Amino acid sequence: MKQKKKKTSYAPETHLIYGKSFTPKWDYSHHLIPPLSSSSTYRMDSTRRGAKGFIEFAHHVDGIDVKSKAPIYIYDRLGEPNKEMLEENLAAAEEGDCAVTFATGMASISALCGVLVGSGQEIVAHKMLYGCTYSLFKNWYPRYRIKVHWVDFNDAKALERAITPQTRLLYFETPVNPTMELIDIANVVDIAQRHNKQRKELNRIYTAVDNTFASPFCQRPLTLGIDFVVQSLTKGLCGFGTDMGGVVIGPQWSYDQLLMYRKDFGGVLAPKSAWPILVYGLPSLAVRYRQYIQSAQRVAEFLEKDRRISMVSYPGLDTFPQKALARAQMIDFDGKFAPGCLLYFIMKGKTPVERKKKADKLVNFIAKHSYTMTLAVSLGTIRTLIEHPASMTHAAIPPEEQLKRGVDPGGIRLSIGLEKAEDIIQDLKTALNTR
Numbered sequence: 001m002k003q004k005k006k007k008t009s010y011a012p013e014t015h016l017i018y019g020k021s022f023t024p025k026w027d028y029s030h031h032l033i034p035p036l037s038s039s040s041t042y043r044m045d046s047t048r049r050g051a052k053g054f055i056e057f058a059h060h061v062d063g064i065d066v067k068s069k070a071p072i073y074i075y076d077r078l079g080e081p082n083k084e085m086l087e088e089n090l091a092a093a094e095e096g097d098c099a100v101t102f103a104t105g106m107a108s109i110s111a112l113c114g115v116l117v118g119s120g121q122e123i124v125a126h127k128m129l130y131g132c133t134y135s136l137f138k139n140w141y142p143r144y145r146i147k148v149h150w151v152d153f154n155d156a157k158a159l160e161r162a163i164t165p166q167t168r169l170l171y172f173e174t175p176v177n178p179t180m181e182l183i184d185i186a187n188v189v190d191i192a193q194r195h196n197k198q199r200k201e202l203n204r205i206y207t208a209v210d211n212t213f214a215s216p217f218c219q220r221p222l223t224l225g226i227d228f229v230v231q232s233l234t235k236g237l238c239g240f241g242t243d244m245g246g247v248v249i250g251p252q253w254s255y256d257q258l259l260m261y262r263k264d265f266g267g268v269l270a271p272k273s274a275w276p277i278l279v280y281g282l283p284s285l286a287v288r289y290r291q292y293i294q295s296a297q298r299v300a301e302f303l304e305k306d307r308r309i310s311m312v313s314y315p316g317l318d319t320f321p322q323k324a325l326a327r328a329q330m331i332d333f334d335g336k337f338a339p340g341c342l343l344y345f346i347m348k349g350k351t352p353v354e355r356k357k358k359a360d361k362l363v364n365f366i367a368k369h370s371y372t373m374t375l376a377v378s379l380g381t382i383r384t385l386i387e388h389p390a391s392m393t394h395a396a397i398p399p400e401e402q403l404k405r406g407v408d409p410g411g412i413r414l415s416i417g418l419e420k421a422e423d424i425i426q427d428l429k430t431a432l433n434t435r
């Protein structure tokens with residue numbers, strides 16, 4: 001296991017409110033809240049300052065930070081104070097060296113792969129990924145002659161077999177969307193490390209986890225030896241459903257490359273989107289997730305008792321098949337078990353067609369009549385969201401394939417928000433009881 005970063009005497013949730021408090025990123029020391037900065041370009045008082053700014057951008061050579069104490073901002077696409085303050089706090093939340101934000105989660109995933117993997121090289125990915133990541137790997141990377149091998153990451157032998165001398169990246173999500181199956185992060189790290197012992201630095205295999213489903217409150221893969229974490233800020237980190245964003249968190253050496261990539265490919269996070277995540281999303285992360293988890297546990301236990309439901313998958317349930325792994329891997333800043341805000345359940349029915357009909361009916365009733373649940377994709381927001389993966393988020397996968405990959409036509413995904421758990425349960429009861 002990687003050495004934990006040295007901690008200050010303050011808890012992570014406290015840091016997520018104040019960040020570095022008086023950051024050199026911007027002099028706003030007479031404000032309580034960092035002002036929303038909005039300026040596409042920056043005034044220089046001399047060409048000398050301009051020249052210095054260009055030299056310093058993305059130039060942290062071999063651990064020597066050539067940046068002056070206060071950064072010289074040049075142009076928003078290169079950097080600006082709101083997202084740099086957010087990046088400091090995101091790196092702290094994930095216990096990583098540094099973070100670079102992007103316009104969306106997908107922009108951060110394509111940037112990470114763009115920095116690590118080139119033409120003729122390969123990615124090994126878990127067989128089930130977020131739909132757009134799947135499409136990126138499947139529909140676009142063949143054009144760049146990047147090959148993607150799809151395997152079950154819980155099958156160590158299959159994972160071993162998929163690794164070739166060209167492999168650059170092992171990429172996965174845990175919990176897996178939508179089934180909530182977990183992947184043992186430490187096992188994947190072990191396999192990569194074993195291969196890396198016999199490889200030159202240039203051919204090193206990197207590991208990356210999309211940590212969007214758990215959020216850094218419930219799981220910090222970098223502390224288990226993972227090289228990179230990506231997050232869609234759009235979900236639990238923003239938390240209020242107002243803005244889109246993405247981030248890559250990783251080792252210090254990757255910082256300049258990610259900045260250069262962002263500068264040239266251009267997918268920057270707008271300061272107007274960075275600000276609410278910095279000011280509302282991160283400071284409320286811990287208190288929101290503690291409440292989400294408490295309610296999700298109650299809703300999961302309620303659903304598990306209902307005779308019209310055949311299976312409930314929530315890492316906090318006693319019946320969860322990977323209970324031991326969940327308790328070891330999904331832990332909050334205090335080391336407490338933190339099974340997250342998402343749960344998945346399947347309607348009872350003899351045939352896939354019958355199950356699909358029942359799921360459709362329940363979700364459509366909720367969409368029209370439930371006060372506490374909204375039919376919508378996304379997750380981790382203060383409002384409870386419900387969706388039907390087989391016809392929505394996972395519709396790109398043909399029906400026969402869906403079942404093989406564990407997406408049941410009768411499956412329903414819930415992301416629990418901040419409503420009273422009793423109210424969500426009451427609305428679920430009403431929907432289940434309506435024939």
Ligand SMILES: *Cc1c(COP(=O)(O)O)cnc(C)c1O
Pocket residue numbers: 104105106107130132133173177210212213232233234235244245246
């Ligand atoms: C939403 C999501 C993404 C993509 O993020 P965007 O901000 O929508 O681009 C990637 N991975 C997972 C697991 C997600 O839920």
